[in-house]
Amino acid sequence: xxxxxxxxxxxxxxxxxxxxxxxxxxxxxxxxxxxxxxxxxxxxxxxxxxxxxxxxxxxxxxxxxxxxxxxxxxxxxxxxxxxxxxxxxxxxxxxxxxxxxxxxxxxxxxxxxxxxxxxxxxxxxxxxx
Amino acid sequence: xxxxxxxxxxxxxxxxxxxxxxxxxxxxxxxxxxxxxxxxxxxxxxxxxxxxxxxxxxxxxxxxxxxxxxxxxxxxxxxxxxxxxxxxxxxxxxxxxxxxxxxxxxxxxxxxxxxxxxxxxxxxxxxxxxxxxxxxxxxxxxxxxxxxxxxxxxxxxxxxxxxxxxxxxxxxxxxxxx
Numbered sequence: 001x002x003x004x005x006x007x008x009x010x011x012x013x014x015x016x017x018x019x020x021x022x023x024x025x026x027x028x029x030x031x032x033x034x035x036x037x038x039x040x041x042x043x044x045x046x047x048x049x050x051x052x053x054x055x056x057x058x059x060x061x062x063x064x065x066x067x068x069x070x071x072x073x074x075x076x077x078x079x080x081x082x083x084x085x086x087x088x089x090x091x092x093x094x095x096x097x098x099x100x101x102x103x104x105x106x107x108x109x110x111x112x113x114x115x116x117x118x119x120x121x122x123x124x125x126x127x128x129x
Numbered sequence: 130x131x132x133x134x135x136x137x138x139x140x141x142x143x144x145x146x147x148x149x150x151x152x153x154x155x156x157x158x159x160x161x162x163x164x165x166x167x168x169x170x171x172x173x174x175x176x177x178x179x180x181x182x183x184x185x186x187x188x189x190x191x192x193x194x195x196x197x198x199x200x201x202x203x204x205x206x207x208x209x210x211x212x213x214x215x216x217x218x219x220x221x222x223x224x225x226x227x228x229x230x231x232x233x234x235x236x237x238x239x240x241x242x243x244x245x246x247x248x249x250x251x252x253x254x255x256x257x258x259x260x261x262x263x264x265x266x267x268x269x270x271x272x273x274x275x276x277x278x279x280x281x282x283x284x285x286x287x288x289x290x291x292x293x294x295x296x297x298x299x300x301x302x303x304x305x306x307x
Contacts, residue, residue, distance in 0.1 A: 010162055031186050033154040033193070033206075065183055067190065068275035075264050104179050104282065111257060115264050 005045060012038055013063060022055050027062035030070040039073045046077065050084060056091035062128055063105060071108070078115050085118035093120040099128040145221070146214040151200050151207040152192050161186060164214070174221060177307045180282045181214065181221050184305050187275050188212055188225035196227040220284060220306040229301040234291055237276075237301060241289050244280045256281045279305050 001019055008014035013028035024046060032038035050057055059077065066074070081092045094116065096109035106123070113121040146164060148156075164185065168178035189212050196208030210227030229237065247255065256277045263274065280287045283305035292300045 010158055031190065033190075065179065065186070067183075067187055068278050071260075071274055071278070072263060075260065079264055101176070102179055104183060111260060114257065115260065 005042060006038075015042055017049060021058065022049075022053075023058040023060055024049065025060045025062070027060075029065045030063060030073075031065065031067040032069075035069040035073070039070075043073070043076070047080070050081075050092075054088055054090040056093065059092075059094045060097070061094065061109075062097040062126075064099070064102070064128055065105075066108075074112060075115065078112060078119060081119045082115075082117065091120065092118075093122065095122050095124055097124045097126050097128060100125050102128070142216060144213060144215050147211070148213070149211040151198075151209050152189060152196075152212070153202065153205045153207045154193060155205055157186070157189050157193065161189075168214075173216075177221065180307045181223060184223045184279050184282055184307070185212065185214060187279055188223060188303070188305075191275065192225060192227045195233065197230050197233070198228050217306065222304055222306050224302070224304040226300055226302045228298050229291070231299075234299055234301070237289070238291075240276050244276065244287065247280075247286070249281070252277070252280045276303075279303075283307065 002016050002025075003019070004014070004016050006012065006015040008028045011029055011031045011033070013026050013030050016025045017023070018025065059081075061074070063070075078094070081094075085092060094112070096112065098105040098109055106125075109121075109123050113123065145167075146160075148160070161182070165178065165182045168174040168181055171178075174181060192208045192210035192212065193206060194208065196210045198209035200207040200209075208227065210225060212225045213223070215222040215224060243255065244252065256274075259274055259277050276287075285306040287303060287305045289304075290302045292302060294300060
């Protein structure tokens with residue numbers, strides 16, 4: 001069953017959690033006017049979901065644009081996941097989707113990939129509307 | 130009519146968009162999607178529109194969040210500045226200007242001294258370094274990635290200028306090209 005955590009707006013993404021596959025999905029654009037107000041509750045919820053069990057956890061990102069503030073949020077997701085994997089033996093994966101025409105999102109994915117060691121980061125080329 | 134703006138300077142061959150005034154989040158909401166759609170549809174910008182849009186939003190949000198000339202409004206915020214998307218010798222130029230306070234000028238000077246006239250490869254390395262600093266510092270919530278990201282995306286070295294006005298105020302101008 002998929003729960004919608006945040007509905008999409010023109011500047012914030014849709015965020016949902018699929019409990020069957022332990023997958024958090026983030027899609028759309030992210031440039032909220034108040035980064036903290038939008039993302040902190042999401043980050044808190046992700047922490048709870050990660051701590052709920054030790055089953056494999058997947059982050060799926062299909063972002064067509066995200067601002068530098070959101071970059072910091074994603075860096076912190078990776079940081080927190082890497083820290084958790086030092087203590088617990090489990091699998092955390094990030095699937096980074098990018099449109100083949102979207103060099104910007106592809107490049108950003110490569111940057112995030114470089115930050116991951118224990119977290120498995122996958123770049124997936126897919127047309128994103 | 131006296132002092133009409135010359136069409137040459139505001140026609141789409143020169144200027145795609147220009148906004149001057151108190152920019153709010155609702156203003157950005159109102160114009161961003163439309164601007165992206167137009168850039169995506171124009172032959173000249175349909176391959177590059179994502180980078181143009183990204184830089185445009187980053188610069189507009191800097192004005193909304195940080196420009197010191199502000200108006201208090203309910204449920205939103207307003208900072209005064211200008212932001213333009215221009216045709217410039219085969220490139221698209223995204224330009225922003227806003228007043229800055231002394232501590233903001235000092236902060237920007239540190240960033241732009243680092244960015245300087247570095248090559249695109251060097252900027253890419255600098256950006257990754259800044260990302261790693263954000264990643265490695267347990268207390269860091271980030272900061273200052275925006276201009277490094279703009280510099281990395283820009284097809285030419287980004288340019289900036291601090292202009293001191295007669296009244297002593299300082300205006301920060303910045304341009305990036307795609």
